[in-house]
Amino acid sequence: MASFFNAVLPKMSGASEYASFFGDERRHRVLHSLFGAYHHDDIEQDKLIFDTNRTWTAKLSLLNALFPQAKVICCVREVPWVIDSVEQLVRRNPTHVSGMFQSKSARNVYGRVKDLMDSERGLVGLPWGSLREAWFGAYADKLIVMRYESLVRNPSSVIGRLYDFLGEPSFKHDFENVEYAEDEFDRRLGMPGLHTVKRKVEERNRPTLLPPDIFMKYADMNFWESEKLNTKKVAVL
Template sequence: MQVPQYPVHFISGLPRSGSTLLSAILKQNQRFSAGMSSPVASLFNAVLPKMSGASEYAPFFDEGHRHRVLNSLFGAYHHDAIESGKFVFDTNRTWTAKLSLLHELFPRARVICCVREVSWVIDSVEQLIRRNPTHVSEMFQSKSARNVYGRVKDLMDSERGLIGLPWGSLREAWFGEHADKLIFLRYESLVRDPVNVMARLYDFLGEAHFKHDFNNVEFSEDEFDRRLGMPGLHTVKRKVEQRFRSTLLPPDIFMKYADMNFWENDKLNMKKVAVL
């Protein structure tokens, strides 16, 4: 049984770095299907342990079985888009930690990594928190997250932090053997020059150019955001443009994370990763 090769690319990267904005832009193209984080990566995480390792069912699965099950999960979730002939962009921040798996299942797929200066990612999360003072977000699990210093420590935790975990996965992918699958898309570039950045992205994906309307981009997932305790988390402003403001962070925090933008260092780009 041959595993079908679905028309798919993936969107990953850091939070608050433009992945929802990118999906909202891509959705304007009727050939594409895109949205906020999908559950496909979580489904993979739930099923894989049952097919391998110490699971009692592991002996019943060979490599072919595992590939077919995972591929079927993907095809079932995105069934409507695939049946209508659309190219799927599946979004999840964990995909950069699964490049070997994506390479086996979807060898022609690229992974678009949305990135932003880390200090401003932290600032953006803090801005949302202060904008919603009557909500308690589920993204903070530590009891020490009662002020900005505790919250930042929680955010930057390398094992479970909203920013620290995907940042580590990005570095793993950047220096890994499948770095040629990556396209790093800087939030700063996208909002400053969306026309040229999207044209270059289409070129890297091998897709025909499309005239997007960057003055009428809309996307929201209000119910999801409310349940997370972070209203406005996935709301996209109508016009794509660069906005300037001062940081909300104490200067010591802002400066502490100012040098974590490794994709800006040409000397570290040994694999020649595409950076837009």
């Protein structure tokens, strides 16, 4: 839905030739109806809707206007290890050329990391900047930040707290049997295994594949770990 909104909004505002036909109320109705049409069946059944996109955190004012009760669950991990995980997949699939990297300079780990951390379109840099915007913004109370490290060490406790923050009844999960894959999507992207989730939720320790200078460069980007920077009292699990 975030992609739909990004496509529709420019046609209703700004320099568009149609902008004069849209006031705020009409724009809100169009966006609200777009969301309602896509999620129609779940809304009819009064289900809780999860709409996933890493850029929602850059649109909290829009979400607040359209859906005041909405919350945004932000799954985070220490940034160097996110980069390391992507690099691990690249090296695991040496005969593939991933569409994840657009730059011609992405021919070695330094070029790939530069692409990943690009603030405009990078797989890591764009959502990191969007989350930081939301973290320090006026609607930070909508955020629930879930740390990967906490989840893999104590999944039952973390998920239980998530239900509490959402105000939803708890559900018993089997963390010994969790599996997920999007093989066709990953194959088309040239990154097999990108969305594959292993059966058991557990902590797995291994050495990093990154050169030390890259790892250290991004080691201080985990701003959600700092109590001093959490001035808006964002829920961090």
